[in-house]
Amino acid sequence: MLKLTIENISKTFKDKQAVTGFSAELSEGVYALLGPNGAGKTTLMRMLADILNPSSGRILLDGNDISIMGNRYRDILGYLPQEFGLYRNFTAIRFLSYFARLKGLNKQETTTRVDEVLELVNLQKDRKRKLKTYSGGMKRRLGIAQALLNDPKLLIVDEPTAGLDPQERVRFRNLLSEIAGDRIVLLSTHIVSDIEYIAKEVLLMRQGTLIQRSTSEQLLDNVKDKVWKCTVEQNALSQLQKRYKVGNIQRAETGIEVRIVSDQQPLADAVNVTPTLEDVYLYFFNEEVTDDVQTGML
Amino acid sequence: MYKQECYKIFTRKSLYLTFLLFIFFMLLPDGSHSIRQTSTYQSLYDEWRGPLTATEIDMANERLMKLEEQVDREMAEADELEGVFPKSIEDQAAHSVYVSVIQAGENINWFEARKENLRDKAFHPTETAYQAEVAQMEFELLQQLNEPIGFYQTTTWSSTVDFINTLGFIFLTVLIILGLAPVFADEHSQKVASLIVSTKFGKTKVAFAKIFASITYIGVLFVSLHVINVLIEISKFGRFVDGTVPLQNLYLFIQSPFSLTIWQYYALALGIQLLASLMIGLLVLFLSIITRHAMLTFFISGTIIGTPVLFRQLGLDQQLIQHMTQFSYAELMRVKGLVDQFIVFRLLGQPILYPYLLIAVFLLIASLNVLLIYWQYRNQQIVN
Ligand SMILES: Nc1ncnc2c1ncn2[C@@H]1O[C@H](COP(=O)(O)OP(=O)(O)O)[C@@H](O)[C@H]1O
Ligand SMILES: [Mg+2]
Numbered sequence: 001m002l003k004l005t006i007e008n009i010s011k012t013f014k015d016k017q018a019v020t021g022f023s024a025e026l027s028e029g030v031y032a033l034l035g036p037n038g039a040g041k042t043t044l045m046r047m048l049a050d051i052l053n054p055s056s057g058r059i060l061l062d063g064n065d066i067s068i069m070g071n072r073y074r075d076i077l078g079y080l081p082q083e084f085g086l087y088r089n090f091t092a093i094r095f096l097s098y099f100a101r102l103k104g105l106n107k108q109e110t111t112t113r114v115d116e117v118l119e120l121v122n123l124q125k126d127r128k129r130k131l132k133t134y135s136g137g138m139k140r141r142l143g144i145a146q147a148l149l150n151d152p153k154l155l156i157v158d159e160p161t162a163g164l165d166p167q168e169r170v171r172f173r174n175l176l177s178e179i180a181g182d183r184i185v186l187l188s189t190h191i192v193s194d195i196e197y198i199a200k201e202v203l204l205m206r207q208g209t210l211i212q213r214s215t216s217e218q219l220l221d222n223v224k225d226k227v228w229k230c231t232v233e234q235n236a237l238s239q240l241q242k243r244y245k246v247g248n249i250q251r252a253e254t255g256i257e258v259r260i261v262s263d264q265q266p267l268a269d270a271v272n273v274t275p276t277l278e279d280v281y282l283y284f285f286n287e288e289v290t291d292d293v294q295t296g297m298l
Numbered sequence: 299m300y301k302q303e304c305y306k307i308f309t310r311k312s313l314y315l316t317f318l319l320f321i322f323f324m325l326l327p328d329g330s331h332s333i334r335q336t337s338t339y340q341s342l343y344d345e346w347r348g349p350l351t352a353t354e355i356d357m358a359n360e361r362l363m364k365l366e367e368q369v370d371r372e373m374a375e376a377d378e379l380e381g382v383f384p385k386s387i388e389d390q391a392a393h394s395v396y397v398s399v400i401q402a403g404e405n406i407n408w409f410e411a412r413k414e415n416l417r418d419k420a421f422h423p424t425e426t427a428y429q430a431e432v433a434q435m436e437f438e439l440l441q442q443l444n445e446p447i448g449f450y451q452t453t454t455w456s457s458t459v460d461f462i463n464t465l466g467f468i469f470l471t472v473l474i475i476l477g478l479a480p481v482f483a484d485e486h487s488q489k490v491a492s493l494i495v496s497t498k499f500g501k502t503k504v505a506f507a508k509i510f511a512s513i514t515y516i517g518v519l520f521v522s523l524h525v526i527n528v529l530i531e532i533s534k535f536g537r538f539v540d541g542t543v544p545l546q547n548l549y550l551f552i553q554s555p556f557s558l559t560i561w562q563y564y565a566l567a568l569g570i571q572l573l574a575s576l577m578i579g580l581l582v583l584f585l586s587i588i589t590r591h592a593m594l595t596f597f598i599s600g601t602i603i604g605t606p607v608l609f610r611q612l613g614l615d616q617q618l619i620q621h622m623t624q625f626s627y628a629e630l631m632r633v634k635g636l637v638d639q640f641i642v643f644r645l646l647g648q649p650i651l652y653p654y655l656l657i658a659v660f661l662l663i664a665s666l667n668v669l670l671i672y673w674q675y676r677n678q679q680i681v682n
Contacts, residue, residue: 013681049496051680071498079496085489089309090302098302102497102504146493 009057035205078152303511
């Protein structure tokens, strides 16, 4: 079984510590790297994708240092960056064929494999169109198709659902669970709903460090008995937001229904409710749970 | 991979537009060759073509004198002094032939005097041993030239050969820089670099695929530009004649010490220019990697190649600047300067001919450049 070991890696940009002493061991399955913007997810993933050298620490695949493995490591790697571009004048076929060759497939393998991945991401009928005519969602799908060309044993996808509409996002999640199989999939996101069903484990990242690693169920334990719901007047809301981690706010007939994550009961009439992953996110990152932050992709 | 790298370069419309613009420049008419189509010219050409004897030169002098008397008469009789004299095109042709022959005669004398002078230097005890050696070297080169100067019809060749060090040099350089500046840089500006570098061959083979695609581009560009030029020259000046005569019959190469015929020089110059094009290509590719910016690459390579040319135009002739110019990409690319004079450099006490040294230096630079490209590419870090 494949094993990826991240050994105490750090990355410093000039005076900025983007990743600090990150260690983890991953085996087959889907892992979600969850953290707010600026947590260091992209930097970590770039180091895993062998396009950025760590300032310190090592990354090992089955015990071999990837910086020594070189192209033998990248041979089993599939990587979809957070932000990427496509050649505007290329058709999807040309684009994928180019990357298939870069990934070491021979001519014959290239033809069949390009066909397969196009099918997989449902771009068959658009395969001969120039990429400049592609929509954001289609570009993402082509990006994932590119990552899958070499049938990677290690798949790294950085915020793959950013910029997708909700429907596309669901489709993408399904695609991901479909292809998960016997590989290591590392998926970063700051959107909780992305990971709810597919991730075997969640790695919580904040300010460059791994703060917790657990299954989604275990994650919920963090906020067990700490999620409250109550109804308040409109004018009490801002006061409440200052003092507590306030999640969902909903208008009700009797006032405003708020969801609060707090160790103690925030108000007398607050009642405990079943926690969700969004509450966990709120608990750790103390931020409004954004449904989608449009990242300036493509 | 190679195919797609070629595709990326060859689908850039701006390159075709620039190329067409340059062809348009080449098509602009210059000079007329009506004189060479007159029967007078043809018969004089038949009479005098070849190395010139003293009698032939005297005859040209005599006839020129007569013709000038005739011109004087024409001018005296004319109502107004505008236009060209002599009036008839036949006489104009004769005039131009006489002048050429006389000029050739002077050049022959000058050439003999130069040899004489060198012989003195080489064997005269007042010179240092090194200087004597240099003089001897030049003398021996000149000895191999047997009656190099004569009367020939070299207009087409002269213009074709000239293209190499003038428009050809400029157009090729611009198109190479324009075409290759984006090769590595655009992967970053198009945000594809992280996709490429994370693939199996994305740090290694792809760099060579890009280099080979660039070489292909240069080759195609080079061949098309020169083929088109040859066709244009023929249409402007008529077919090529007298290509088998010594290079020294071209005005610009009158001082050249090398024993080459015109077409041999042309072939050699094309070879060297192609080599220089490839070297400029490598320079541009290297800058494309380190700047990650096509425009910046364009300007830096333009500066590196253009500055020595500018210095020369400004007439700066300090020793250092002169050496800088002599060992510049532009000088190599223009080829002419390698051959049109006798220049030696002292290396380990031995005189070594400038063209050999220049080419050796640039072969070294080019190999270093390839290594640097590979090394830089391999170790690039992608941070955005
Ligand atoms: N090239 C860089 N130069 C300087 N700082 C950087 C660079 N890339 C990222 N950072 C900083 O590192 C931190 C982590 O960024 P990033 O890895 O992009 O986080 P995330 O992907 O989780 O949003 C941020 O504070 C960011 O500003
Ligand atoms: Mg990111």
